[in-house]
Amino acid sequence: MRFVLYKLVAALMAGGLVAAVHAYPLDKTVLGAALLAWMALLLRWPHAWLLGVPALLPVLDLTPYTGSFYLEEIDLLLLATACAGYARLRPAAPRATLPRSVVAALMLVALATAIAAVNGLLPLPPLDANAFANYSSRFNSLRVAKGFAWALVLLPLLRAGAGERLEGIGRFFIPGMLLGLALTSCAVMWERSAFPGLLNFSSDYRPTAPFSAMHTGGAALDAYLALCFPFVAAWLLRVDDRRRLAVALLLLLFGGFAGLATFSRDMYLAYAVSGAVILALLGARRLRHGGVPDWRGACTAIAA
Structure with a gap:
């Protein structure tokens, strides 16, 4: 069951990546080639993202040049990372164990984040040209919640990459x-x-x-x-x-x-x-x- 779930998540991330690359405002050829190279690297060395993502997270920001702050470069990198990671993830792989207190804390934060995101999003605004172009849009609540959502998506990959003894x-x-x-x-x-x-x-x-x-x-x-x-x-x-x-x-x-x-x-x-x-x-x-x-x-x- 987990194997099928991992493949479904990988397919979902692949679809999201294609849509994100299509919506990205800069050169899509260079971007696509770079993301494919990154995914090939992760398929060969699946733990490499533990080094690459933390290193690139603070500096991979071209918003002043693209004007896009709802869809950022790090989102594309994480979509590619999750796609390759879940495609290669095996249910039987040794992984770090989370204490129950940590799981409970994550669930509480996830619940609070979801409530805040929905509260900020509703009533649902129209999808016009201004929807994803300013901080006053109701869709900004999704932008704020995006960071924690990425942490949850990458958590199974982090546990597998960390190993039983970390x-x-x-x-x-x-x-x-x-x-x-x-x-x-x-x-x-x-x-x-x-x-x-x-x-x-x-x-x-x-x-x-x-x-x-x-x-x-x-x-x-x-x-x-x-x-x-x-x-x-x-x-x-x-x-x-x-x-x-x-x-x-x-x-x-x-x-x-x-x-x-x-x-x-x-x-x-x-x-x-x-x-x-x-x-x-x-x-x-x-x-x-x-x-x-x-x-x-x-x-x-x-x-x-």
């Missing part, structure tokens, strides 16, 4: 998140270099980096940096040679600079909490191995 998280997902952090931090530095100056902190210019949705305000960049920074701690706990340590420290430097450049008090608090977590985990790891915590090294890493 080895896929450390091997693919954490490096993908760190690549996303690095790309976002580079975008912040490029933007600051182009406008107020890279090290000009006398100006309170707040970058938006690749998050085009911030043209109406919000804190998408702050939230993303706060989300990614703890993964640097996870990477630091896994370092076993100097090269990986150097990469981790460089990510601390880039991510720390990007966070400081937001001029957000919430961001500073999030980084302080992340620093405390890094300090505690490094100390606990040293104690487990029977040694004395290297507080100087840990503090140096946090200060970097």
